[in-house]
Amino acid sequence: MTVATQIAYADVEVGTELPAATFPVTRDTLVRYAGASGDFNPIHWNEKFALEVGLPDVIAHGMFTMAEAARVVTDWVGDPGAVVEYGVRFTRPVVVPNDGTGAVIEVTAKVAAKLDDNRVRVDLTATSEGKKVLGMSRAVVQLV
Amino acid sequence: MALDQSFVGRTYPPTEPYEVGREKIREFAEAVGDANPAYADPDAAKALGHLDVIAPPTFVFAITFKAAREVIADPQLGLDYSRVVHGDQKFAYTRPVRAGDRLTVTSTIEGIKSMAGNDILDVRGEVHDEAGAHVVTAWTKLVARGAEEE
Numbered sequence: 001m002t003v004a005t006q007i008a009y010a011d012v013e014v015g016t017e018l019p020a021a022t023f024p025v026t027r028d029t030l031v032r033y034a035g036a037s038g039d040f041n042p043i044h045w046n047e048k049f050a051l052e053v054g055l056p057d058v059i060a061h062g063m064f065t066m067a068e069a070a071r072v073v074t075d076w077v078g079d080p081g082a083v084v085e086y087g088v089r090f091t092r093p094v095v096v097p098n099d100g101t102g103a104v105i106e107v108t109a110k111v112a113a114k115l116d117d118n119r120v121r122v123d124l125t126a127t128s129e130g131k132k133v134l135g136m137s138r139a140v141v142q143l144v
Numbered sequence: 145m146a147l148d149q150s151f152v153g154r155t156y157p158p159t160e161p162y163e164v165g166r167e168k169i170r171e172f173a174e175a176v177g178d179a180n181p182a183y184a185d186p187d188a189a190k191a192l193g194h195l196d197v198i199a200p201p202t203f204v205f206a207i208t209f210k211a212a213r214e215v216i217a218d219p220q221l222g223l224d225y226s227r228v229v230h231g232d233q234k235f236a237y238t239r240p241v242r243a244g245d246r247l248t249v250t251s252t253i254e255g256i257k258s259m260a261g262n263d264i265l266d267v268r269g270e271v272h273d274e275a276g277a278h279v280v281t282a283w284t285k286l287v288a289r290g291a292e293e294e
Binding site for chain 2: 023029032033035036037039053062063064067068071074075078079080081083084085086087088089090136
């Protein structure tokens with residue numbers, strides 16, 4: 001497999017910031033994600049159930065947040081196949097109220113290390129309502 | 145109730161193959177609002193060197209987690225699934241998942257810990273294609289929150 005990307009390893013420094021992005025999340029988003037991913041846990045769409053298990057409201061799928069954060073990396077490199085490692089810790093749920101507005105996930109990322117073989121480590125931050133929702137969020141990306 | 149430690153290191157037989165379809169990838173990419181052409185347009189994917197449309201990095205979780213759920217549903221393990229939350233998730237890719245793949249998952253329980261009243265379970269899923277070549281490994285940490293003091 002050849003990995004074609006627009007970003008050259010030589011042009012990237014430790015500290016290089018990737019273009020940040022914000023991702024809105026509504027109940028509609030969560031229903032679509034449930035269907036596409038097969039994760040029908042009612043905490044992601046049923047307010048009554050979410051409250052019964054002690055949550056403040058319906059929360060987004062952690063894997064939805066992980067997928068959105070990845071977009072900052074894949075939009076940067078162009079070829080999603082350039083992602084060779086990706087990991088996160090789910091530190092806090094993204095609460096999605098049924099108010100027509102929902103929530104917003106804000107993602108920033110920067111190059112944290114230059115590795116061998118033209119690879120870089122990108123560290124990501126994802127917040128919602130000013131609070132961190134992902135921790136230890138890192139991707140290793142193959143550049144050219 | 146503490147989990148049965150004898151499950152650590154246990155590996156389960158590979159799952160039946162999951163066939164990755166172009167339209168399922170498209171549906172997933174639309175659900176996360178991702179318009180990257182490599183997910184929907186075979187020509188765009190081929191221009192990047194892929195054999196067919198590829199899946200977003202986290203797409204494979206649906207397959208590995210289904211396999212992990214079968215493992216953790218074992219009543220002998222003693223995990224209360226209604227109290228489980230997702231702690232950590234990591235993937236390491238040999239290549240991206242692509243349309244036409246027939247993928248099997250081999251799950252291993254890597255660790256069982258008890259911390260602050262919570263049960264912590266680490267499951268590794270090795271994903272291989274029909275030719276037996278490695279595609280991706282998924283590590284999933286599940287935390288079963290401790291029951292309230294009675």
